[in-house]
Amino acid sequence: MTVARTWAVALAGLEGALVEVEADLTNQIPDFRIIGLPDKALAEAVQRVHNACANSDLPLPRRRLTVNLSPASLPKQGSGFDVAVAIACLATEIPMDAASVAATVHLGELGLDGRLRPIPGVLPSVLASARAGIGRVVVPYANLEEARLVQGVEVLGAVSLGDVARWHGADIAVREREPVTQPATTTLRAPDRELAEVIGQRDAVDALVVAAAGGHHILMSGPPGAGKTMLAERLPGILPPLDDEAALASASIRSLAGERIADLERTPPFEAPHHSASVAALVGGGSRLIRPGAIARASDGVLFLDEAGEFASSALDALRQPLESGAITISRAGATASFPARFQLVVATNPCPCGNYGVPGGACVCPPIAIRRYLGRLSGPLIDRIDIELSMRRVSVAHAGAAEPGTTTAEAKVRVGEARERAARRLRATPWRLNAQVSGAWLRQGPLAPPPVVRRPLDAALHRGSLTLRGYDRVLRVAWSLADLSRHDRLDAQHIGRALFLKRGITA
Ligand SMILES: Nc1ncnc2c1ncn2[C@@H]1O[C@H](COP(=O)(O)OP(=O)(O)OP(=O)(O)O)[C@@H](O)[C@H]1O
Ligand SMILES: [Mg+2]
Numbered sequence: 001m002t003v004a005r006t007w008a009v010a011l012a013g014l015e016g017a018l019v020e021v022e023a024d025l026t027n028q029i030p031d032f033r034i035i036g037l038p039d040k041a042l043a044e045a046v047q048r049v050h051n052a053c054a055n056s057d058l059p060l061p062r063r064r065l066t067v068n069l070s071p072a073s074l075p076k077q078g079s080g081f082d083v084a085v086a087i088a089c090l091a092t093e094i095p096m097d098a099a100s101v102a103a104t105v106h107l108g109e110l111g112l113d114g115r116l117r118p119i120p121g122v123l124p125s126v127l128a129s130a131r132a133g134i135g136r137v138v139v140p141y142a143n144l145e146e147a148r149l150v151q152g153v154e155v156l157g158a159v160s161l162g163d164v165a166r167w168h169g170a171d172i173a174v175r176e177r178e179p180v181t182q183p184a185t186t187t188l189r190a191p192d193r194e195l196a197e198v199i200g201q202r203d204a205v206d207a208l209v210v211a212a213a214g215g216h217h218i219l220m221s222g223p224p225g226a227g228k229t230m231l232a233e234r235l236p237g238i239l240p241p242l243d244d245e246a247a248l249a250s251a252s253i254r255s256l257a258g259e260r261i262a263d264l265e266r267t268p269p270f271e272a273p274h275h276s277a278s279v280a281a282l283v284g285g286g287s288r289l290i291r292p293g294a295i296a297r298a299s300d301g302v303l304f305l306d307e308a309g310e311f312a313s314s315a316l317d318a319l320r321q322p323l324e325s326g327a328i329t330i331s332r333a334g335a336t337a338s339f340p341a342r343f344q345l346v347v348a349t350n351p352c353p354c355g356n357y358g359v360p361g362g363a364c365v366c367p368p369i370a371i372r373r374y375l376g377r378l379s380g381p382l383i384d385r386i387d388i389e390l391s392m393r394r395v396s397v398a399h400a401g402a403a404e405p406g407t408t409t410a411e412a413k414v415r416v417g418e419a420r421e422r423a424a425r426r427l428r429a430t431p432w433r434l435n436a437q438v439s440g441a442w443l444r445q446g447p448l449a450p451p452p453v454v455r456r457p458l459d460a461a462l463h464r465g466s467l468t469l470r471g472y473d474r475v476l477r478v479a480w481s482l483a484d485l486s487r488h489d490r491l492d493a494q495h496i497g498r499a500l501f502l503k504r505g506i507t508a
């Protein structure tokens, strides 16, 4: 055979597109080239494929080999095409089952010694293969667990190029080799922390449950040691578990970020970038494959900005687009990738640089201008999106001893789940599912808009000027979450009053 075909996958963000890899052998002076818009890494594939074949006792034919990757217009990044290129080339000369080669997607990078090296993005690539109706995928052995998370596809985990050739019927000797492994990554998964460990702080725990029920962004302000970080870490545990689609998308994003994926995590992700994190770490980037940053990894989960006042303004600005659109687009020379970025934002801050401003018994040493500047850093895109502003105090030791047992994670999760079901039922004829998503117009003029007598305190605050129209809508959103949690089908004055209380707090 002089022409052989097989498949690989090109990724742009989470979207995978099948790429046909076609090798053509002609009787001309020996040469080996790849065409079809390859990037720099693909050009390097020529060298890797050449050496990997030679070191697998599968030398490439000593004639002219041309490999075409199509569609040519598709940007193809990364080193994941090596195996497909090598197999297509070998199949032009070595007897192999052409139908088998043509019906298989090959993913993986080749080491010079002929072993398959793990690559990022195996999960979205296998998903793309399944959707395209190709039922068999060869992956590097180290990515086998990850690839098996996709239902309805036969997955083969190959240690070496020789393994792959043999599967396709090549008559070559078995060589036992150690698989290349992928080092475990230290993942920032939500720690399984128990909500009942929080002593006292009734209001704060209740506010967290409200935030979880409606998907509201929340700001916590308080002195050091008040338990802000402790509380934020307990939010993923009370959110509903991810469904199949969300769990696969979340794992796909982590796969593209280079993490080792062994199972489908159902607890929503928790990302807590440090305030010194670069814009690139938040947004993503990279020189070969575009890798998602913390913002995308937090999608369908929680993005926690601890000590938010310390973040660079460029970092906070990077949140603007994802907060607006629920997605993040990363553009680099020649390539654009878009990732989902529907996260729930939790912002924690001290009330002032020294942390003692407004704390009973605390002696704040900050000049007023410093306090204003400190909180001013957070204003603009961030504060504008916050539905719940919570002022926290330290719990005293005396209180700690006397406190009755608090809400457990399991209890809170049930309440949140029921409230979300109620909201989804109410909103079923609308494009929204969570209270935080509902438009102001629908809240104020929709079929369930509260009557004047119920909204009276809100209207009064608006007229006094202590609430903007935007703030007005935020109070209504939170009020609906309170109604859902208390199993009411209508807003009443109590929900509104409580929501107003949750919206107060610090205002920069
Ligand atoms: N309500 C509480 N119940 C139990 N432990 C608490 C509580 N508040 C604080 N702690 C204890 O204090 C420690 C510090 O709390 P945490 O780190 O959450 O405070 P913080 O508000 O984030 O402070 P900082 O502003 O310094 O970041 C916690 O690890 C926890 O052990
Ligand atoms: Mg903290």
Ligand SMILES: [Zn+2]
Residues within 6 Å of the ligand: 352, 353, 354, 355, 356, 357, 364, 365, 366
């Ligand atoms: Zn201070």
